[in-house]
Amino acid sequence: MTDRRGFLKAAPLAAALASAPAVHAAQPALRWRLASSFPKALDALHAAAEQVAQQVSAATGGRFQIQVFAANEIVPPFGVLDAVREGTVECGHSASYYYIGKDPTFAFDCAMPFGLNSRQQNAWLVDGGGMALMRELFAGYNIVNFPCGNTGAQMGGWFRREIRSVADLKGLKMRIGGYAGQVVSRLGVVPQQIPGADVYPALEKGAIDAAEWVGPYDDLKLGFYKVAPYYYYPGWAEAGPQLSLYVNRQGFDALPAEYRQILESACAAAHVAMQARYDARNPAAMKKLIEGGAQLRMFPRDILLACQKEAFALYRETAAANPQFRKVFEPWNRFRSEQHLWTRIAENSVDAFVGRHPVE
Incomplete structure (x- = not known):
């Protein structure tokens, strides 16, 4: 090895x-x-x-x-x-x-x-x-x-209707991968595991109400904006x-x-x-999505806070029941906390300034 x-x-x-x-x-x-x-x-x-x-x-x-x-x-x-x-x-x-x-x-x-x-x-x-x-x-x-x-x-996903609060998540059928599906299920979402090639037909037919995949470059290819125009960020799940x-x-x-x-x-x-x-490819794809009718939206703060709360409650519950998970989660979580402190000071401060003060 x-x-x-x-x-x-x-x-x-x-x-x-x-x-x-x-x-x-x-x-x-x-x-x-x-x-x-x-x-x-x-x-x-x-x-x-x-x-x-x-x-x-x-x-x-x-x-x-x-x-x-x-x-x-x-x-x-x-x-x-x-x-x-x-x-x-x-x-x-x-x-x-x-x-x-x-x-x-x-x-x-x-x-x-x-x-x-x-x-x-x-x-x-x-x-x-x-x-x-x-x-x-x-x-x-x-x-x-x-x-x-x-x-x-990644981006937060495509929705057939606007999502204004946690209450709007109840009963929502969403294609969402990984642990994020378990997180949103605690807030009333009905998560679906669907391969990428099958997501568009499911949205088009109304079998699901929302879907996350990757980001603009892939999402443009898959055409999600044609059937679910509201494009949410940030991609807290990934x-x-x-x-x-x-x-x-x-x-x-x-x-x-x-x-x-x-x-x-x-x-x-x-x-x-x-x-x-x-x-390299996401910026141009994002422009094309907006030109094609995609409606860019930021997740409301209450949704982000609720998802984060449920995510870490789920992690701690899982760690208590699964020794293998606990063995990884505890050092990972310490590492995460240290990384986010450093990133906030260094990376995020530069990115935020440049984003607020673009130079033509």
Whole structure:
């Protein structure tokens, strides 16, 4: 198993693959399959797995090939973890909060409501003890995990009608992923787990009243603004949602050391590239959404406060009942508090000033 030092070596991502070891011709020729939870149409998400496959092939002279399969081609979107655990496929690309039904601790590997933003998530994993905790969790599922993408802060979701207070949430049917569904259910929302490709039809037919997905770039492609015009922010549920590459334990252990390092370096490069894509493309997509009729709204303060209160009440209840969750939550929560104090002083103060005083 690669340790935290190995992950740190992969962190200078541009250099990582350039310095990847040359693969001796005697190394085995391998053909792996990778199951993704995401459709090809959502190219910024799907591209991470493709990038890993391309860079692994390039760094091994084509001797280590990974064939990427989009959601539903060989594995359902929410079946990726089990497929990798059981060895049906050698690896998979997914969002770990899809699997909180197995253990709510999986949410820490992706996004916790009112949790860490993308930079803080990286800090927790690389230098805050988070990677060791996540590796321990995944080891129980016969998987070695690697961070492999982050969207950055997401939006709060699309609604068919305006939401003015907590009372407006009661009875609302909403597609919302991860732990956030359990949070809003405590306020009367009826959460739905629906794969991305099925969200638009559900909104259009009125099967659901609201949906969160990612942000402007993906949301424009999916056309949500046409059937649910009210676009809410901030994305309190997913401030820095991380995706991960899952590798079957036996498959990983059987890899030559050079292949392991190349695979880890490829994941690290894809991890940074995904957020770069979203950060570069979201502004223009937001303009197009507004031009297309999207009505931008900020969540009322009482909703944000109520959701935050319920989120941490839920975390503490879960920690009391689940030792694995408690083992991660307690150090994560301390880290979170320290990070938000520092971010408020440094990052947020600069961002707030620049936002209030734009220069043409």
